[in-house]
Amino acid sequence: xxxxxxxxxxxxxEKIKQDIDHHLEDVHDFHLFSDEAAGKHYGFPLPVIxxxxxxxxxxxxxxxxxxxxxxxxxxxxALYHNKIYxxxxxxxMAFDGDHHPTNVKPLDLSITKNVFSIMMASLILFLMFRxxxxxxxxxxxxxxxxxxxxxxxxxxxxxxxIPNIGKKHYEKYMSYLxxxxxxxxxxxxxxxxxxxxxxxxNIAVTFALSLMTFLITQLTSKKYYWKHIFWMPGxxxxxxxxxxxxxxxxxxxxxxxxMIRLYANIKAGHIVIMSLIGLLFVFNNWFAxxxxxxxxxxxxxxxLLVAALQAYIFTMLTALYFGSAVEEDHH
Amino acid sequence: xxxPNIVGAGLIVIGAGMGIGRIGGSAMEAIARQPEAAGKIQTxxxxxxxxIEGIGFAALFAA
Numbered sequence: 001x002x003x004x005x006x007x008x009x010x011x012x013x014e015k016i017k018q019d020i021d022h023h024l025e026d027v028h029d030f031h032l033f034s035d036e037a038a039g040k041h042y043g044f045p046l047p048v049i050x051x052x053x054x055x056x057x058x059x060x061x062x063x064x065x066x067x068x069x070x071x072x073x074x075x076x077x078a079l080y081h082n083k084i085y086x087x088x089x090x091x092x093m094a095f096d097g098d099h100h101p102t103n104v105k106p107l108d109l110s111i112t113k114n115v116f117s118i119m120m121a122s123l124i125l126f127l128m129f130r131x132x133x134x135x136x137x138x139x140x141x142x143x144x145x146x147x148x149x150x151x152x153x154x155x156x157x158x159x160x161x162i163p164n165i166g167k168k169h170y171e172k173y174m175s176y177l178x179x180x181x182x183x184x185x186x187x188x189x190x191x192x193x194x195x196x197x198x199x200x201x202n203i204a205v206t207f208a209l210s211l212m213t214f215l216i217t218q219l220t221s222k223k224y225y226w227k228h229i230f231w232m233p234g235x236x237x238x239x240x241x242x243x244x245x246x247x248x249x250x251x252x253x254x255x256x257x258x259m260i261r262l263y264a265n266i267k268a269g270h271i272v273i274m275s276l277i278g279l280l281f282v283f284n285n286w287f288a289x290x291x292x293x294x295x296x297x298x299x300x301x302x303x304l305l306v307a308a309l310q311a312y313i314f315t316m317l318t319a320l321y322f323g324s325a326v327e328e329d330h331h
Numbered sequence: 332x333x334x335p336n337i338v339g340a341g342l343i344v345i346g347a348g349m350g351i352g353r354i355g356g357s358a359m360e361a362i363a364r365q366p367e368a369a370g371k372i373q374t375x376x377x378x379x380x381x382x383i384e385g386i387g388f389a390a391l392f393a394a
Contacts, residue, residue: 163374257385257386260385261381264392312377313378313381316377
């Protein structure tokens with residue numbers, strides 16, 4: 001008896017771990033919840049777009065949550081660990097010695113869960129800011145959602161852009177700073193909804209964001225920025241030689257840290273909340289369940305703060321890097 | 332004897348925690364001394380904390 005309950009508990013823990021891993025991955029369908037007893041999954045499919053000697057477009061419902069092989073224009077595709085591979089009609093997979101699949105992996109341009117979430121966030125931002133922009137045409141005082149957004153725009157301008165970039169140059173960076181701030185904030189908040197979105201906890205997304213910051217910094221940099229890197233003013237000559245490679249490395253490390261910080265913060269937050277929700281099911285007495293419910297609630301509220309804080313820090317450091325790029329010689 | 336990675340992760344968390352704790356404590360003190368500079372102190376505190384956090388996460392990934 002004791003043995004069987006122990007085995008059951010292990011499988012439950014394994015299942016919770018699987019659910020967390022599944023949540024953190026970028027998948028081809030929106031999975032909301034499952035009815036285990038009936039074996040049914042609820043959610044909605046997303047379009048799969050693959051380039052494999054021609055374009056193949058079909059809905060991910062053809063995979064039946066990875067349980068069956070999808071056929072498209074004479075080719076067969078199967079899901080293995082949420083990646084699409086070309087297979088035969090039976091869905092056979094071949095593996096090499098290290099247990100990596102050797103099947104052909106087509107170029108996957110699908111609208112995955114993350115891509116869909118990014119599109120959704122962009123649409124929401126577009127609608128919100130268009131209504132803010134339009135309300136200025138009739139009245140200088142914004143109406144509706146604009147009343148909420150205007151102070152935030154002013155906050156980004158007065159607290160982030162002007163102190164870090166300077167009054168002279170800040171205007172040309174405002175559009176990027178505002179986009180990054182509101183995009184990261186909204187996508188972080190969407191990640192806290194039960195939809196199971198984990199976009200900024202995906203390193204590819206944060207890589208793209210920090211790459212934009214990196215490119216804008218380099219492309220708009222002035223002479224003094226490079227002088228600061230290669231021939232640091234105000235230090236003795238031998239020190240200048242030592243500092244040059246360090247500063248040059250710093251150019252790459254800055255956006256790298258930006259990428260890792262956002263990614264790790266959001267991913268860690270999601271793992272912690274998911275684990276605590278999982279613990280609710282591990283314990284069998286109501287006292288522990290109540291305690292973990294309270295802890296989950298507390299951490300969820302904390303994540304609300306982290307969502308805004310990470311957006312603020314990303315924008316703030318981006319503005320700091322832009323500021324160093326346009327800094328002028330003041331000696 | 333091989334030291335498991337988790338020990339390294341623990342050391343990193345201790346280090347980063349001490350760093351951020353010191354920043355937070357000093358910022359508290361500074362704000363208490365000069366409440367009118369609270370905004371500026373907060374900004375500087377967040378930047379410094381974010382930089383430490385960045386290093387901490389980078390090390391955690393390495394561990």
